[in-house]
Amino acid sequence: MLNFEKYLSDFNSTISLEEFVLNLVLTTVIVYLLKLFYIKFGNTVSDRAKFSNNFIPLALATLLIITVIKSSIALSLGLVGALSIVRFRAAIKDPEELTMLFLVIGFGLIGGANKPILSIVSFIFILPILFFNFKISKQSSLETGKTYLNINTSRQDLLKLTDSLAKDVSYLELRRSDISKDGMFVSYMIQLNEPGDILKIQNMLQNFDADIRISIIDQSTVSA
Known part of the structure; x- marks a missing residue:
């Protein structure tokens, strides 16, 4: 029963304006750095600069949605129902592009959940892993x-x-x-x-x- 009450309190919790602005700024900075990293070190053949222009809007849209729906179970269920009838059409064929989009959405989710420390720690640990993964993949093709x-x-x-x-x-x-x-x-x-x-x-x-x-x-x- 206590766990259920805690679950409900998470939905009903409100976020202060200062925390909201902090999460907006932090998410924007982190995703912008991720964009620069992807442009320089990514392996996809497509125009990485053009593709990564979507990173910040996508992250901030995710942050806004999560910030709003986490205050209401009804809104959360309504969003699930709405998204279930939406069909996304995108010319994304490269797994690397999909991976980057999931990362961007992930940082937006963390920002919307008001977890700034988790966002910073995740970024610090994930970036070196991506760097070595891109380098290994590229070196394999060169060899x-x-x-x-x-x-x-x-x-x-x-x-x-x-x-x-x-x-x-x-x-x-x-x-x-x-x-x-x-x-x-x-x-x-x-x-x-x-x-x-x-x-x-x-x-x-x-x-x-x-x-x-x-x-x-x-x-x-x-x-x-």
């Missing part, structure tokens, strides 16, 4: 000599494109694909059999689509 191949084309035949590329490389991994009415953006990680194979790939891609746009990114040139 195998893999590079990124980014393709923009008006055609939308992903299967044919992938099958054609597989004939000219020793390793092929689809990292991202975004398809729209105007065409398709595809990102692969590839490993060439020999340097001269890049000319064969270019010729093959131009036969696939005469107006195709290609960019090849050496792993060593990606932000380190």
Whole structure:
């Protein structure tokens, strides 16, 4: 019974204006630092600066929602019901991007729960772990000599494109694909059999689509 009363008191607790402002500022600073860290050390091929522009609004929106609903069980249940009918559509294919979004939401949750110390401690411990994880992942790709191949084309035949590329490389991994009415953006990680194979790939891609746009990114040139 005491535990249930404590649970109810957590819902009915109010937060002072000073604490609310402190959590807003602290969450903004932490997520901004996380944004800078991700731009510099992340491994995703997409525009990390553009993607990370959503971090602060997402964290603050989460903080506001949690701050409001934690004062009422009815509001909490209502939010669950509302979110259950919302369908989120996003062109997020890279697990690293999803991981960063979950971290941002996590810091927003901590701020909304009025746990500033927990937010600071979590940030201090998580950041070094992310740093070493990004470095290890990047080093693994460097050691195998893999590079990124980014393709923009008006055609939308992903299967044919992938099958054609597989004939000219020793390793092929689809990292991202975004398809729209105007065409398709595809990102692969590839490993060439020999340097001269890049000319064969270019010729093959131009036969696939005469107006195709290609960019090849050496792993060593990606932000380190």
